[in-house]
Amino acid sequence: MAPISLADVVSALPSDESWGPSTTSDTLVDGVPYAAYSKGDKLGRMADWTSEGKDGRDGRGGRQQYNRNYRDQQVYGAGTSSLFAVQVAEDESSFSVVDNTRTSTKTRGFGRGGGTIFRGRGRGGRDQRGGRGTFQRVGGRGGQQNGYYDNRGARGGRGRRFGWKDYDKPQRNRDSSVNIKPDWQMLEEIDFNRLAKLNLETSAGEDIDTYGFLYYYDRSYDKPPVKNTERKLNVVDRIAYNVTTSSDPIIQELAEKDEATIFATDNILSMLMCAPRSVYSWDIVITRHGNKIYLDKRDNSSLDMVSVNENAADAPLEASEGNKETINFPTALALEATFINHNFANQTVMESETSKYDMSHDNPFYNPSEETEPLASKAYKYRRFDLSLEKDEDPLHLIVRTELDAVVKNNISGEDQFLTLKALNEFDHKAQGSGGALDWRTKLTSQRGAVVATEMKNNSCKLARWTVQSILAKADVMKLGFVSRATPKSNERHVILGVVGYDPRKFAEQMNLNLANGWGIVRTIVDMCLKMAEGKYVLVKDPNKPLLRLYQVPADTFEEGEEDGEVIAEGVEEDE
Secondary structure, eight states: OOOOOHHHHHHHSOSSSSOSSOOOOOOEETTEEOOOOOTTOOOOOSOOTTOOOTTOTTSOOTHHHHHHHHHHTTSTTTTSOOSSOOOOSOOGGGOOOOOOOOOOOOOOOOOTTOSSOEEOOOOOTTTSTTOOOOOOEEOOSOOOOOOSSTTOOSOOSSOOOOOTTOTTOOOOOOOOSSOOOTTOEEEEEEEHHHHTTOOOOOOOOEEEEEEEEEEEEOGGGGSOOOTTOOEEOOOOOOBEEOOOGGGOHHHHHHHHTTOOSEEEEHHHHHHHHTGGGOOSOOEEEEEEETTEEEEEOOTTOGGGSOOSSTTOTTOOOOGGGTOOOGGGSHHHHHHHHHHHHHHHHHHTEEOOSSSEEEOSBOOTTOOTTTOOSOBOSEEEEEEEEEOOOTTOSSOOEEEEEEEEOEEEEOTTTOOEEEEEEEEEEESOTTSTTSTTOOOHHHHTTTOHHHHHHHHHHHTHHHHHHHHHHHHHTTOSEEEEEEEEESSTTOSSOEEEEEEEEEOHHHHHHHTTOOHHHHHHHHHHHHHHHHTSOSEEEEEEEOSSSSEEEEEEEOTTTTOHHHHHHHHHHHHHHHHO
16 A cells, blocks of 8 residues: 555645534434534433423422523533424413302391490580580490491501412502592601611609599409300490590690690500501591690591401401401401490499599580480599600600599409400401411410410500500509300300400510600601691501601691582582
């Protein structure tokens, strides 16, 4: 064989710069399609029958999706798009289980007593300075209560809560407790996170004057009921007033004497002090007159009602949110709870004209010539608190009207102790919105701590307000009654399962309730209003977010004739 020279070898090399078969863009080999690949791809599996696609069968991915995507980068042919991918026509994740259980749609209203009705007594104090007038009151047979939640959902203020099977729940949209009008000017927006950091230490307060009278508490309710017997909750028609601040003749007299700068009632003040715990929307009317600040509520305001499971993770739903049990709507539950509280306080006292505790003065709102029903056991204590700071040139005092419900003799010393009477209610521990509550009939005696702890979680705002009201009134004991429906499907009849007494200050420690934080919130809101011009302002809790908004409103807002005037004007236009 003839030798081959180096020049012949070099001349026989291909002219291209790369080795291997020539690159082609043709995707057919003998009429069969194939997927082009890069020469840098690694040879891996020829086929992966365990793969579910890049997004996974459930479409959620997660850690498994990350591992699969990372692995696919090393698989043969992964550098190009697949020509043979099959588009899935149906996605199993779009299916959901439908609850087809049958539910009752029968509804019943309240029987005699009509729940806790707020009669339209209006604001009698402004036109009758120092006079008795007629006042908005609790209890009675007649009247019609305007809706509290009014298509507002149950839960709000805390934002989205994620938990087990909670990822696909829609956000509830609720309506505000008051209609925000276009001519209202928003001045401040305060987030709850800022409110939670406030702190102001104050003294225990001092008594200015006392009014009304108290009956003695019936100690038989402290004993558990006899086995196989039930203690029914009766309808007791007694008059109990719920007068707003500016309509109170006693507060008007104290304001004229320049006894304080800020004036409020315990119902309004407790809501403001416990604002970070609130979920439902509420509003407070703030009036600045000269150097005086009045914290008021509207007639038939949400502050007059007792909420149910406001802070529960799965609070009661409205009809628009799929709730078919009309007696378990938030509106119906709030009216039922208010009805229970009014009658519970009247039933658990021993009415006797010979043995009752009289305060320094008579009830300032009762007019015997106009009222036919007897008064409820109620005492009003006007107390003053010092909210001054070291840097303040002038002292800043607050006067609040507090309420007490009964009095009891101390077993050891024999001294009289003041009580506040409140009632927690159970509607149906198996129904939606119960918040995982235990069955009170079987667990209240054996697991009272667990029952109370669940109520602290589901009704944090309500219990905090009751505790603050008891501390403001300087009550020695706060009695909590546990009232349940006689049958879960009827809200007409109730039974008292038990009554437990607590020291309000120790109860506040158990709830992690800091009164110094509440006073700091009050001082912050008051400072905002004192820096502004005289006029009327409205503090509104946002129905869907954990924040407060302060609006400046016209002076005639919420006046008695405002809505009537609008109706008359509309009627005139229609006639024309």
